[in-house]
Amino acid sequence: MINLLPPERAAQIRYGRINSLLRRWLAAAGIAILILVVIIASGLVYTNQQSKGLLADIAATNQELSDQNLKQIQADAATISGDVKVINQVLNKEVRVSDLMTAIGQYMPAGAILSSLTLGSVTGAIDLTASTVDYSSAAQIAVNLSDPASQLFSKVDIVSISCQNSHPGTSYACAAVYKALFSKAAASNFVNPVKGGS
Secondary structure, eight states: OOOOSOHHHHHHHHHHHHHHHHHHHHHHHHHHHHHHHHHHHHHHHHHHHHHHHHHHHHHHHHHHHHHTTHHHHHHHHHHHHHHHHHHHHHHTEEEOHHHHHHHHHHTOOTTEEEEEEEESOTTSEEEEEEEESSHHHHHHHHHHHTOGGGOSEEEEEEEEEEESOSSTTSSOOEEEEEEEEEOHHHHHHHEEEOOTTO
């Protein structure tokens, strides 16, 4: 094909086509940049809204927990956890209460009966309540139970003695309360480790 156009005209047409192509590329790049700016701006707005919403949710949750007295609930949970530990310790040992009561009964003087005992653990202290005919019988209980020969208690303290006819119609006029600390021998004599399955 023979090109009859003068070289200047041909160059103008060629550069015109290149300029048209460059204008299209610049327009496409401008549109892409504009779309990116819109995406980034909308992303920032969305993230900001989400952040504000989460902060509001956290504040509402904290207020709800504060209203529900979370600290008191945590303290109650710690108390219950401690109680469960004590229960587990008691359940992990088999206390022969009948043998223990028989042993205590052997050291009761004449004119005294064991009314009740509160057993927390054989490695600690127990509370004993006895009914007696008089003050001297009540004092004699403490002496008998704290006797090293009994090997029951290393220490017995009298908490109170009151004589107001605690058992009307009987000769037991006094009620005595004692706090007794088990001896090491008592712990081994009256506690057996629980065997598996028993």
